[in-house]
Amino acid sequence: MRLLSAISVVAAVALTCAAPTHAQESGLKGVVRVRAAPIYTSGSPAGIAASYEFFPGESTSFLLTAGRVDRERSSDLCSGGAVGPLSFISPELQPNVTRQEATAAYAWHVDVRMIEVHATTIDLEVSWRRTSHSTPDEKVQYSQRLALRDGESRAIDLLHEGPGGECLGVAILIEASLSEDPSLRAKNIEWDLWASLGPTTVPHQRLRSVQGNPVEFAFDSMAVPGSADNRHESLYGTVTGRVRLDGRIEIAIDVSSVYAQKIVGQDEVIALLSKQRQRGTRGFRKDFTAKPGEAVKIVMPVRVQPATAGPVTGKPVIQPLQPGYELSITVQARVR
């Protein structure tokens, strides 16, 4: 079993909050964990992390270190440390933090600002600066905006150790998760969804979901008006909702479309799927907040073109210069 020399890890307890009042009213928080994760030839243990639960608008800083250069305890990059949020470090512990940074082979100052907390993702801005004990004049710094899903992890920096040892290097990770007020966890949401293609609307879908869990939808295919090859368009995807403390609902909807020529029977559907003749668009997504019962229409950024018969061969030809038909989904959510 490997032992990581965790110099200090400070668990942050937020006593005061810098977030705006309206952000706190949502009851939804984005949890960000910054981690120095060692990489060994035989595997990768979790490493050392520090974390904080952010309301939108809040920001704080962390310190991560890898390797030690003090004469008594020099070590490889797999020996790491994590401290933070730095604003919560007590004055008594401040000298320890200073010493940790001074004796580290590499140190990262990571600033995190929470931008928004959605139903399934968090938007945050991460700025970091890496300093090296051996080359103090060399500073590497980056600023990036990340949209991370609940449970997603992203490496923002990676250092390799010299050859010959068991330690291969260290990765600096940003991990995201969502946190909500306990009173919201048992909420149920009832959905009404409509799909429209120009003047065409198909039977609407009524669904139910539990707080934070996705539910799938798949609409019947819609005929593209005026299409010579009986072109049909179908929409399918998932919708996720999180009820907020103020009663409004954070909604995330992911949708993909697939189009094909008119399908006569289900056998043909199977044949069509097996031969993968259908063509689908890449998924689109929308995050938004709605009042219970509010109908919100979301339009696809592509317009559906009817294909007319070509005058020479009679083959369907898409008319790209025509405006096309709007493809949209209307969403209505209620708390049950």
Added chain:
Amino acid sequence: MDQHLETLSAMLDGDVVDVEALEAALADVEARRGLVEFVRLRQVARDESAAPAPVFAARAGRSVERRRALARLRVPLPLAAAAVLLALLGGSLIDIKWLAFDRDQASREQVQPPPQPSRVLQFDAPPPDSRTGGR
């Protein structure tokens, strides 16, 4: 114009096209714009995933299974004829107007149009990370 577009479409499909027709098509400004649109659409389509959603495939599979189950029943002809006769007799006792009304109402409910939206938004493509910095 349509002929020019069709010629350009056929060329992109790899079909043999008349060279003079191709020259004429390329001389047409509108057709050239159409060619650019064709290429753009094809590039979008090339990046698309052709895999159907699992939920869609599952629904299709269930529907086929139901049809096969019905086919396996194989009701004898005399029994089927008797069932049709009984249905006709029974149907004559039911108010035709009531049936028609019910069907119309069900149809209206099935294709109920969406409510008037209070807002209209647009779907987003997954945003790329905006990253800046360096040494």
